[in-house]
Amino acid sequence: MSSASDLARRLGQYAEAVCRAYLSNGRRSGNHWIVGDVRNASGRSMHVRLKDSPKGPAGKWVDEATGEYGDLLDVIELSCGLAEFREVADEARRFLNEPHPEPAAPAPGAQRQPAAQRGSPDAARRLFAMSEPIAGTLAARYLAARGILLPARERALRFHPGCYYRDLVTGETSALPALIAAVTDPDGRVTGIQRTWLDPAGAGKAHLDDPRRSLGHLLGNGIWLGLCPGAPIPVMAAGEGLETMASLRTVMPVLPVAAATSASHLSSLTFPAGCRRLYIAADADAAGRHGIRRLSQRAGEAGILTMVLRPQLGDFNDDLRQLGPAHLAASLADQLVPEDARSFLPSG
Known part of the structure; x- marks a missing residue:
């Protein structure tokens, strides 16, 4: 069975897909996902790192308004309101077992209805x-x-x-x-x-x-x-x-x-x-x-x-x-x- 650190690392490989699924009220800005808080409120105070950098691995986040910080397992736990780690791990494994292609940039002027992320x-x-x-x-x-x-x-x-x-x-x-x-x-x-x-x-x-x-x-x-x-x-x-x-x-x-x-x-x-x-x-x-x-x-x-x-x-x-x-x-x-x-x- 995967450890918490291993699940967090694997989720970090799909950091943007995790954010799109569980922090859907945010948006990408450069190498970060910007959202109100870890419970998916609208706003700009929480930053999630989308790629590995000298400052730390992908998936780490901090809420500048409250001082909270954590990884993508915390995002899943708090945005879904899960109570036990078993539930969090099950949801993380469910997410990791699905395909998550990188979002393609739309053609100039193109308008289409995006596919809904499972669980969103x-x-x-x-x-x-x-x-x-x-x-x-x-x-x-x-x-x-x-x-x-x-x-x-x-x-x-x-x-x-x-x-x-x-x-x-x-x-x-x-x-x-x-x-x-x-x-x-x-x-x-x-x-x-x-x-x-x-x-x-x-x-x-x-x-x-x-x-x-x-x-x-x-x-x-x-x-x-x-x-x-x-x-x-x-x-x-x-x-x-x-x-x-x-x-x-x-x-x-x-x-x-x-x-x-x-x-x-x-x-x-x-x-x-x-x-x-x-x-x-x-x-x-x-x-x-x-x-x-x-x-x-x-x-x-x-x-x-x-x-x-x-x-x-x-x-x-x-x-x-x-x-x-x-x-x-x-x-x-x-x-x-x-x-x-x-x-x-x-x-x-």
């Missing part, structure tokens, strides 16, 4: 656009089997009948049906997607070691259900998993909710305009508790009141499936501010 926000947007509405598909049946019923106008979820899947261990590839969830910012701009591969026979998720993967720019963004871009959202709920948040929306169909896809992403979720009260769906594991604490701290600093919603069983989808929607609604009624219980829970 552009690639996520294109896959989402290629998918179809969820109504009547295997994805809708999968959600219904888990007790999740969402409005037909819900546009964040789509279905792809043959979504590409690659086994990260064997390298084998296949095409399987998948639930495609858009990851967006609070203004509704798609920055990534989450794919949940499904069993073609309708028996839940596909029988894979990792049937759920995300791509694109995830940090700060989430899978928003009930988002009306541009409108203020005074009250909302947020949590890690799509099915957890979709379960809450099943019994509170007018409450906007965001699924951050992981505990680390939950802690960094961007608050929408006008937010004054935030409900956080609890997760039992240690990483989930850390995400809740960090998000609560950030919300408090922004003047947003936070309250934690706790399931009676393992998670809110367990409550929905095993206890039923009426029992879940009654449990939530005891945890919501009375004004919100009247606004978001159906009477009776």
Whole structure:
């Protein structure tokens, strides 16, 4: 297995391709890639060296605004919001196993649509656009089997009948049906997607070691259900998993909710305009508790009141499936501010 230093060195051989894939809001300037920060913000304070030089090897970077520095493994970790080195190494190996030709200079006056880098926000947007509405598909049946019923106008979820899947261990590839969830910012701009591969026979998720993967720019963004871009959202709920948040929306169909896809992403979720009260769906594991604490701290600093919603069983989808929607609604009624219980829970 490759060491961290070896992976960083190999990534440095494709430094510009790495930057184009993971720091897509930047641009090349001479022998450097210029971007706002290691989390792919727009700006000019972070410089990534693209070629070996007497000052150091390709791939080393420094953020002049914050003093942060590192290599391309750090870029992958922080731009993708990954929590464990195993995830970072897997993503680096996936990147290195793909062809990365040097970008050709366009002919004078030529205009063309560039191919999207795999794993980039552009690639996520294109896959989402290629998918179809969820109504009547295997994805809708999968959600219904888990007790999740969402409005037909819900546009964040789509279905792809043959979504590409690659086994990260064997390298084998296949095409399987998948639930495609858009990851967006609070203004509704798609920055990534989450794919949940499904069993073609309708028996839940596909029988894979990792049937759920995300791509694109995830940090700060989430899978928003009930988002009306541009409108203020005074009250909302947020949590890690799509099915957890979709379960809450099943019994509170007018409450906007965001699924951050992981505990680390939950802690960094961007608050929408006008937010004054935030409900956080609890997760039992240690990483989930850390995400809740960090998000609560950030919300408090922004003047947003936070309250934690706790399931009676393992998670809110367990409550929905095993206890039923009426029992879940009654449990939530005891945890919501009375004004919100009247606004978001159906009477009776």
